[in-house]
Amino acid sequence: MSTRPESSARRVGQLPTVGPPDRRVLRVYLGDHLTGADAATARVRWMAQRYADQPWGGAVGELADGIASDRVALVEMTRRLGISPPIPRRWLGRLGERVGRLKLNGRVAQTSPLTPVVELEALRSGIAGKRSLWATLEVWSGPLGLDAVELAALGARADAQLATVERTLQAVRPGAFVRAAQERGA
Secondary structure (H helix, E strand, O other), rough: OOOOOOOHHOOHHOOOOOOOOOHHHHHHHHHHHHHHHHHHHHHHHHHHHHHHOOOHHHHHHHHHHHHHHHHHHHHHHHHHHOOOHHHHHHHHHHHHHHHHOOOOOOEEEOOOHHHHHHHHHHHHHHHHHHHHHHHHHHHHHHHOOOOOHHHHHHHHHHHHHHHHHHHHHHHHHHHHHHHHHHHHHO
């Protein structure tokens, strides 16, 4: 029995799948991920503008660019596959993201110092879901006619984004529970 790593012929994209892909299930799956990508792109762009003056704001700006690029890649894949994700669901996702901006934070006129922590944690969850999407599509790349190498690269980019979110959280967490008086320097 060999302890060597898997040969390139047994890469994830080359694993056998169980039967042909069900296009209806694929449409729902990609539609759900595209809904999440729409919402995540809008939220992280908003975060990048909102936190541009913070020491860690540049990292959020880089995340915004990468997440927007990943959304474009997903849209292009759905088009190549001839799949039209459900539009009403995508609009509901966008509406949900906008309503999420209005959440109560216990403060009337200012942002809670906990807000960026919660936003980054939610973003991390979305990126982890996207990472899983790329891995699932890589397994099905053969039957779907997708490029396994492209999917592996997208997965690696998601891993890098997760690392960036974690570094940013490390910078933000120390101020998460600061009192309003401390924020004003009182």
